[in-house]
Amino acid sequence: MLAAFTRLSPPQPLLAFIRSAGDRLRPPRPVPYLSAETRARDEALGSGRAAGRQLAALLFERDRGGLPTIVLGGFVPDSTEQVHLLRGFLLRKGSVYYFNYPRGGFSLDLLCAQLDDLVADLASRGRRPVILSVSFGCGIVLEWLRRARDEGRAPDAAGLVFVSPVACAADVLEEGAGKPSTLLGRALKPYLGADAAGDPAIVEKSRAIFMRMFEAGAQNKASLRALMGHGELRRLRAAVFRAIREIDATGAHERVRSLMEMAPMTSWPAAGEAPLSPAPTLILYAEKEGAVIAAGSPTRIALESSRQALFPNSEIRIVSGGETPVQHASLIFHYFQFLPHLTAFYRLLKTGKLRLAA
Numbered sequence: 060m061l062a063a064f065t066r067l068s069p070p071q072p073l074l075a076f077i078r079s080a081g082d083r084l085r086p087p088r089p090v091p092y093l094s095a096e097t098r099a100r101d102e103a104l105g106s107g108r109a110a111g112r113q114l115a116a117l118l119f120e121r122d123r124g125g126l127p128t129i130v131l132g133g134f135v136p137d138s139t140e141q142v143h144l145l146r147g148f149l150l151r152k153g154s155v156y157y158f159n160y161p162r163g164g165f166s167l168d169l170l171c172a173q174l175d176d177l178v179a180d181l182a183s184r185g186r187r188p189v190i191l192s193v194s195f196g197c198g199i200v201l202e203w204l205r206r207a208r209d210e211g212r213a214p215d216a217a218g219l220v221f222v223s224p225v226a227c228a229a230d231v232l233e234e235g236a237g238k239p240s241t242l243l244g245r246a247l248k249p250y251l252g253a254d255a256a257g258d259p260a261i262v263e264k265s266r267a268i269f270m271r272m273f274e275a276g277a278q279n280k281a282s283l284r285a286l287m288g289h290g291e292l293r294r295l296r297a298a299v300f301r302a303i304r305e306i307d308a309t310g311a312h313e314r315v316r317s318l319m320e321m322a323p324m325t326s327w328p329a330a331g332e333a334p335l336s337p338a339p340t341l342i343l344y345a346e347k348e349g350a351v352i353a354a355g356s357p358t359r360i361a362l363e364s365s366r367q368a369l370f371p372n373s374e375i376r377i378v379s380g381g382e383t384p385v386q387h388a389s390l391i392f393h394y395f396q397f398l399p400h401l402t403a404f405y406r407l408l409k410t411g412k413l414r415l416a417a
Contacts (some may be wrong), residue, residue, distance in 0.1 A: 087146060089118035089139055089157055096180040099172035113166035113313070115173055116159040120146070124153035126217060126408065127186050129177060131158045133194030133225070133388055134243075134314060135269050135306070136299040141193050143295055144286065144394040145401070149191075152405055156188070158196075162305045165313035167320060171203045178214050187217035189408065194351070194388040195314075198226035198321050201358075204335040205327060218408050219340040219370070220401070223348060223388040226358040227323045233353045242272055243351045250315040262308050269303050272350075286394060295391070323357035340373035341404045342366070343397065351387035376400050 094100075094117065103109045118139060128149045132141035138157040142149065149155045156177060158170070174190075181188050192200040201224070207214050225231060231243040239245045246268040249261040273296070287295070306314075342362055352359065366373055378385045378396050385393045 087120070087139065087143070089120050089155075092117045092119040092156060094173075094176050094180045096176040096183065098179075099175040100169065103166075103169050103172040109166040109169035109172075110164065113161055113164035113169050115161060115170055117173065117177065118157040118159060119154055120150060121154045122150045122152075124151060125186070126405070127153040127156060127181060127188045129156045129158070129174070129188045129190045131174075131190070131192040131196030131199055132160075133196055136273075136302045138193075138196070140295060140298050140302070140391075141388075142191070142390060144391055145398070148398065148401065152189075153186070160314070161310060162302075163307050163310045165310055165317055167199065167202060167317040170199050171206060174199075174203050175207075175214070178216065182215040187215055189218040189220060189405070190216050191220040191222070192224075193222045193390065194225045195318065197221045197224035198230075198318065198358075201226045201324065201335070202321055208333055208335055213336060216336060216338045218404070219336060219338050220404065221340070221342045221362075222390065222397070223343065223345055223352065224358050224362065225318075225352065225356075227321045228319050229323050230352055230356040230358050233355055241349070241351050241353055242268055244353065247315055247318070250312060251319075259308060262306075262311050265311060266303050266306075270300060273299055286392070324361035325357040327361075334371050335369045337371060339404070339408055340370040341400065342370075342373060342375040343378050343400055344375070345385040345387050345389060345393070346377055346379035347384040348387050 100114075104111065130138040130142050130149075132138035137159040139159060142155075142157075146155060158173070160170075178188060178190075190200055200219070200221070204214065225243075228247070231241050232239055232248055233244075239248050246265040249258075249264065286292075344359070362369070362375065366375060378393065378400060380396050383393075385396050390397055
């Protein structure tokens with residue numbers, strides 16, 4: 060509304076004030092969601108492919124809008140914290156459903172099953188969702204879509220958003236390289252050793268790297284003052300660090316193993332050249348992905364070279380701007396840079412006129 064009256068984007072301090080005021084009036088209170096559809100989950104558990112400790116926690120915040128969003132975050136933090144600054148925007152569109160991965164385990168089969176069930180549950184009530192995934196969460200969604208395509212079915216999604224996709228180990232660990240060139244690669248490579256499962260130092264080292272990645276953004280004091288108040292930042296930081304500390308050795312190893320199980324998109328069989336999804340799709344990369352995504356990322360190569368075959372109704376954007384370069388999946392510290400792209404995409408979903416990128 061402000062943009063319409065002023066013919067330009069509202070200034071960041073005003074947007075930050077409106078968002079923080081909205082959060083004070085309606086603070087985050089996600090509650091557990093029990094899906095009415097559990098067929099795929101029950102089948103995965105009953106087959107022995109997964110265990111109950113590997114179930115993700117499914118949370119939601121209700122709103123009356125007609126366009127719900129399902130959020131799948133990266134390795135850390137939880138999805139609820141990953142989109143902390145975006146939650147007000149998402150809730151204006153509809154209810155928001157969060158997948159928070161278990162601390163003491165992880166199963167790609169079970170995650171795909173839970174996602175199947177939730178999408179089917181929402182579709183049965185006439186609520187086709189947007190699925191918004193971040194970093195490693197993008198890999199889960201891409202694997203889920205590949206499995207559905209190979210089974211001859213297309214999940215009923217209103218739209219797909221991929222933020223800084225990581226969908227295989229080669230995205231963060233360059234093949235044949237000695238020392239990993241990315242921070243995430245340095246966190247994950249020790250898990251690949253023969254004795255990794257019995258070495259608690261590996262988990263501690265990866266915790267320290269993830270905490271450092273968060274704190275690197277927190278050093279930009281001016282940016283943080285424009286984003287949130289001191290109390291809000293303190294609560295967010297505590298939640299992020301609690302998630303990092305509570306992931307135990309089993310949970311950490313199973314998350315990494317799931318990433319290792321994901322085949323590079325450049326090696327996927329064509330499956331009759333069928334697209335992964337006809338749904339409107341937005342793919343966002345940050346202007347500086349080098350600290351996390353390797354230069355030869357198979358996922359990026361596949362999405363940039365075969366995007367229209369994989370997602371016929373899609374566009375790919377580079378998120379840039381601001382006083383500091385936009386980093387990998389930086390939805391918290393570069394909220395204002397990501398917001399215009401997401402706003403435009405949700406508006407186009409509403410009008411049904413997605414502009415295809417050239």
